[in-house]
Amino acid sequence: MPVVGDHRGMPAALLVLISVLLIGCTRPPEIIGIENAAIPASTAPEVSRHRIFIATTRRASEEPGVFLSADRAHLLGLASAEVTVPPTHVVGQLERPEQLPPDPRTEFSAVNAVIYGNDAAMVAAINRELAARPRGERELLLFVHGYNNTTTDALLRLAQFVEDTGFQGVPILFTWASAANASRYVYDLNSALVARGKIKQIANLMAQTNAESSSVFAHSMGTLLTMEGLVDLQQAGTLGRRGTINHIMLASPDIDVDLFRTQLIQLSPEIREKIYVLVSRDDRALRVSSRIAGGVPRVGAANPQQLERLGVTVIDLSEIRDSSSGSHSKFAGSPEVVKLIGAGLNTVGRFGEDTSPALTQILTASPIRILGN
Template sequence: MLSAALALSACGGEQRSLLLTASEKQGDAVGKLRIFVATTREAADLPQYFNGERGPKLAFAKLDITVPRAHKTGELELPDIGAAADPAKHFAVVDVNRLDLPPIVAEVKREIQRRPASERDVLVFVHGYNTNFADAAYRFAQIIYDSGFKGVPVLFTWPSRGQLLQYPYDRESAFYSRDFLEANLHAISRDLGTTRIDILAHSMGTLLTLEAVRQAAIRGDGSFGGKLRDIILAAPDVDLDVFRTQMRQIKRPVTVFVSADDRALAFSRRFAGDKTRLGAISAKDTEIVAELGKLGARIIDLSEISTDDRLNHAKFASSPKIVQLIGRRLDADRGIAIAGPRFGDKLGDIAGGVVGAVGSTVELVVTAPGALIAR
């Protein structure tokens, strides 16, 4: 398992950075996205901007990233590390600005106010373990574009060193960042004029997210002024026992994407005392699913979905149907609420199973993998 993971993941050496692409080449791209950044990372020299060490306070930035004309939904087209991006073929960074607090607040306010009232929502993305700043930014750009999200995207990036064997450091960095994420969510809900906040968290970022929301709930404002709507946990690297205790304090619904064939979570389980990770359960774990449903967890099983992700850890972003589904549900007034086959006209919206809590009962809808292809 360790040798396979080392072969499939970055384990040191040169890391991806945000090399700027000349502005005159932007015409080769199909579109441009603006992402706002809040981070607990330490500032670094260009083109890294922020490294994997822990900063003493929140820092901020904004990024402009173009989407290549050759882009295919669910794919993240990037140049080789250290090579210049071709905007016709790759996601490309065309502008990066590190900002202090007053300028970033003013910028985000302008972005929100220039949108119609129905689109004044903020999507906060919290990345996972083994992810540097550049990789987090590129992945979020792909998710924004493929999901069709129309609001304002905010990347909360925490001090992951982006190295496979730095799992213990990354985990402690997630805990280090929970107060900062909580404060950032309060600021977004209170100071920016947003209508609502959705959170999409991946892998170890789900632990950070759950801890921040749990703290806020204990302090008496787990809804962040009534603005927090969806919490979506993708491939959560969270101990099942810990998740149960968190949900008893959070006391609100969360949506969880799981996959029994997640190889990254099988690897992280070795660092976690051989305890089952939340993201590695499936619809077959009926007793666990029923128990978690009573706590407010709505489970979506992606075990039967195949993607080009060899670790099966990023299916939520690399499956075209799933990332588009997330976008459709974020765009809907009721969010990504799951209750039986209500994603669309056909159960084929998700292959492999949907588990949704309906009151005190649990519904399980199992669909054939071929149904996804047939749509």
């Protein structure tokens, strides 16, 4: 870590970024494909297993555990990996190994990675997973990660999210070329914009499967490329035309409020009513993003009533204080939030209209507020 020198004259946003860097100079090791010879994941008792499919704009990496690098690829890559969740897992936690190899009895592991040479090969693999599920649960979930993520970060987070929400369908991770470096915000922003055109290709791939329906969940900067991709699909006349879309969930959107309004205007009313925006006014990461953007507010920290007037459903998490992953990732780090999202993902109804005891109990016992349609 370089020594920080004289701060005089340095922009305030840069100072904030430097403080973030000083707080977290290291991250846990990359673990994709790293087997524990003493305790193979295949023999570990009572672990949960999730086959996660991967679409990516990252270049492949030969470095052990990395699998996909931070470098941008021109073509969309296709792969999958099996993530194991330990029997000791606690809802809202991500028990990630601090050293290699992972111990699948107490830590997440990611093994049995597969690379697909074309769309048809991945579609066939997804269809096998769908066929193993009963009718009514053959749903796809496209997860788009945010800023400052490695492939391992995103893969494990999605596995934890699937485990904790109880999602019964087949998850697909879209991992774009984030530098996974807090000081490279602009690189990540440009990588997200480069990747937005691939949403159409991923949607086409999903439409070729035997899925009964699909949902989208995007986080942070990933919401920007997701919304841009939705606009592209709307303009092409294919959005919602080749399969049922249940939910589009945007968690902590790192999007300029004015840009978001413009994006929404270009979407049909039928699509807008499927959009749920998870916000939190105490989101520290979005405060930094806003300062970098010259003080323009970000959607994920905006006034909930202001967003509600745009015609979307707003889920206000501002009063949630139990997130193990901080204020920017309450969607995964708060047990009550992940349970709420699970209650939404696992039903075709809308939040607030579902009268199931599970959802009613969560909303009654928590400070979560739902505004909108």
